[in-house]
Amino acid sequence: MEALDGNAIGGMLYHVFGGEMTMAQAKCGHCRARGPLAECEVYLGGPGVVVRCRGCHNVVMVLVEVREMTCVDLGGLSELELPARR
Amino acid sequence: MAGAAVLGGLTWRVATVTAVVDETPRVRSLELEVPGWPGHAAGQHVDVRLTAEDGYRAERAYSLASAPGEPPAITVERLEDGEVSPYLTEDVRPGDALAVRGPIGGYFVWRPDDGGPLFLAAGGSGVAPMRAILRYRRNSMSDVRARLLYSSRTLEDVIYRAELDREEVVHTLTRAQPPGWTGYARRVDADLLREVAWPAEDDPLAFVCGPTSFVESVAAGLVELGYATGRIKTERFGATGGP
Numbered sequence: 001m002e003a004l005d006g007n008a009i010g011g012m013l014y015h016v017f018g019g020e021m022t023m024a025q026a027k028c029g030h031c032r033a034r035g036p037l038a039e040c041e042v043y044l045g046g047p048g049v050v051v052r053c054r055g056c057h058n059v060v061m062v063l064v065e066v067r068e069m070t071c072v073d074l075g076g077l078s079e080l081e082l083p084a085r086r
Numbered sequence: 087m088a089g090a091a092v093l094g095g096l097t098w099r100v101a102t103v104t105a106v107v108d109e110t111p112r113v114r115s116l117e118l119e120v121p122g123w124p125g126h127a128a129g130q131h132v133d134v135r136l137t138a139e140d141g142y143r144a145e146r147a148y149s150l151a152s153a154p155g156e157p158p159a160i161t162v163e164r165l166e167d168g169e170v171s172p173y174l175t176e177d178v179r180p181g182d183a184l185a186v187r188g189p190i191g192g193y194f195v196w197r198p199d200d201g202g203p204l205f206l207a208a209g210g211s212g213v214a215p216m217r218a219i220l221r222y223r224r225n226s227m228s229d230v231r232a233r234l235l236y237s238s239r240t241l242e243d244v245i246y247r248a249e250l251d252r253e254e255v256v257h258t259l260t261r262a263q264p265p266g267w268t269g270y271a272r273r274v275d276a277d278l279l280r281e282v283a284w285p286a287e288d289d290p291l292a293f294v295c296g297p298t299s300f301v302e303s304v305a306a307g308l309v310e311l312g313y314a315t316g317r318i319k320t321e322r323f324g325a326t327g328g329p
Contacts, residue, residue, distance in 0.1 A: 003322070004322045004323065005320060007194050007322075008322070008323070011096060011132075011133040011147065011187055011188065015187075022190075022192050036193050037193075038191075038193030038320075038321075039193075039320065083192065
């Protein structure tokens with residue numbers, strides 16, 4: 001399966017977090033690299049969405065939509081800094 | 087804008103298709119009318135949702151191909167095994183309704199204040215957000231220099247060909263070239279980028295959009311040329327079988 005990037009789930013993230021999230025700064029819990037969610041690797045083909053660190057490929061986020069509910073696992077992230085809302 | 091957006095969330099709206107434009111044999115643009123559309127930035131996208139009679143839903147993201155201030159428009163490439171694109175490129179007619187949500191995205195966005203010079207690199211239908219950026223640059227009378235490197239399979243596959251003739255565009259045709267073609271005829275590589283991209287000393291701002299493999303190789307090539315990683319914005323849409 002080919003990796004996309006965080007832009008592809010901008011709508012889903014907006015829906016979950018209530019705002020624009022592609023510019024949110026994510027810090028990987030494994031390698032500590034930090035960058036915008038837009039630059040993370042995103043895999044869409046499975047039953048859920050898997051977001052990985054582009055540097056070390058650690059899973060930083062998993063999102064699963066079940067009916068109208070979205071379950072979010074942020075266990076692989078050490079920090080998530082929301083972008084300034086304007 | 088975001089204050090209202092936070093309260094209101096990102097809702098699905100009903101868009102009406104106002105026009106259908108055949109761009110190439112496999113690509114169509116759909117112009118949309120969306121009541122309550124809040125306006126969009128150049129480079130943003132929308133999600134389109136189709137619902138089958140049995141309730142099965144499929145959603146895909148499509149870049150907005152129109153400039154800020156213009157009605158939203160998307161450009162869709164037909165993927166033979168696609169769940170959404172065959173309907174959007176073959177069945178949709180003016181007057182039909184689609185569920186859309188957006189505009190979405192803040193990373194792959196250009197505003198005139200962001201400056202340049204702009205180096206845009208597009209593979210196939212990855213040219214859609216580049217049209218929004220180039221139109222916005224023109225409409226806003228920005229003096230930022232902009233150059234587009236555009237990789238297509240064949241000349242017939244070049245999207246927005248007439249409109250792009252007014253811009254500074256370098257084409258490469260990766261699969262077949264017409265007789266007498268003097269342009270590039272290969273996939274984008276480091277040598278090609280060295281010849282076409284603005285020199286790194288100009289502190290260019292790069293936007294790269296296309297299939298994943300195209301984006302990876304262009305972004306790596308630009309880093310090799312000395313582009314600052316924070317000045318390279320990337321957007322991948324997966325495999326399409328080309329360009």
